Amino acid sequence: MSVVAIDGPSGVGKSSTAKEVARRLGFQYLDTGAMYRAMAWLCLNRGVTDPVDVLEQVRGADLEISLSPDEFFVSVDDIDVTEDIRGADVSANVQTVSGVVDAREELIDMQRTYIAAAPEGIVVEGRDITTVVAPDADVRILMTARDEVRVARRAKEVHGNADAEAIAATQDLVTGRDAKDSATTSFLEAADGVYTLDTSDIDFDQVVETVLQLVKDSQ
Template identity: 35%
Template sequence: MIIAIDGPAGVGKSTVARQLASRLGYLYLDTGALYRAVAWRTLRSGIDPTDSKQISALLPALSIQMLFQNGAMLVLVNDVDVTNELRTPDVTAAASIVSAIPAVREWLLPVQRQIGQRGSVVAEGRDIGTKIFPSAPIKFFLEADATVRAERRHRELVAAGHHASMEKTYQDLSGRDERDRTRAVAPLVPAADARLIDTSSLRIEDVVEQMLAAVAAVS
């Protein structure tokens, strides 16, 4: 069983997917972490995230692994655990740019699908239901008001100890939305058979319960 959850930044995908996976006893796959891993390596290599040629040349020597331990997901880049370094503002900004590079998306496609073969999975990202697992029997697309999403992301950054103004957070999120929705390869759009959930005024628990009901109806 594969459950696909897509949507833009700040809708609560990661939190919801983790809780849903925990409730169901499934693996949790955060595909965004894979793009962040590529972005992390790009920055560590001194490569400009907009330089698609150099980034494409970096891929053959790159190894990304996802390990699942006690319900937690660890990300290793060339055998180095970088899990705690993937959500800094710099890596987040770079990941948004790197993820639009067709060569990167194609390179990560089999990596994601291989993880999906390990067992039942709750996978979240931006093209899970349309590109990565188009045959997934259950698909969700989460959306929320842009201001609400920016406020959520700003709280996350502050809680993690990062200095970011609300205005800058909103601008960054809007820019990422534009890149995700307009990129040539696998743009951010709901799958035709995805269940749409607006999380603007919903608690995480409410969203998870809606998803559990949908899973029960299909099982």
């Protein structure tokens, strides 16, 4: 069983790359960020912000996440939140969960369980996969891109374009979350043994082919 771990900040193309690599290899796909978002959605909807209460929500929630790159979904207590967790309000409140150490450990344990149960292989993407969740993964990659490139990509994703207004509306969402998450997770610089893949000036197919070659070289 092979594990491909991909980390990186917002807007570098982690999700699209990880899904396509999983498809090509016939592997499962795990979006760990969606797990944090789902729990942030739950806490936001229940008005929970206190760390003790956040931990209680995480421990008590029935969180289900698809491991298919083609039929992805996330549900919390039998409620499909696949679309809801991508909202700006959830993005702005992910730190409510990710910043609580014990809640983070609960989710990391779940992630490791998914990884261990993968029958053939799994591509896992997030912000602490190469260093914390799966430091012994067969392939460990840190995807990066210049800040202006990342913001433009996320603006297109959220607003449908990357004009000046969309860029301004997206700037804090991207860089602000990076600043918050970097307080608890190291994902802006590659750890020893982690391959740095800068996606600023290469297209999607080139990114995917680079990852596939790294997987091939590891076998």
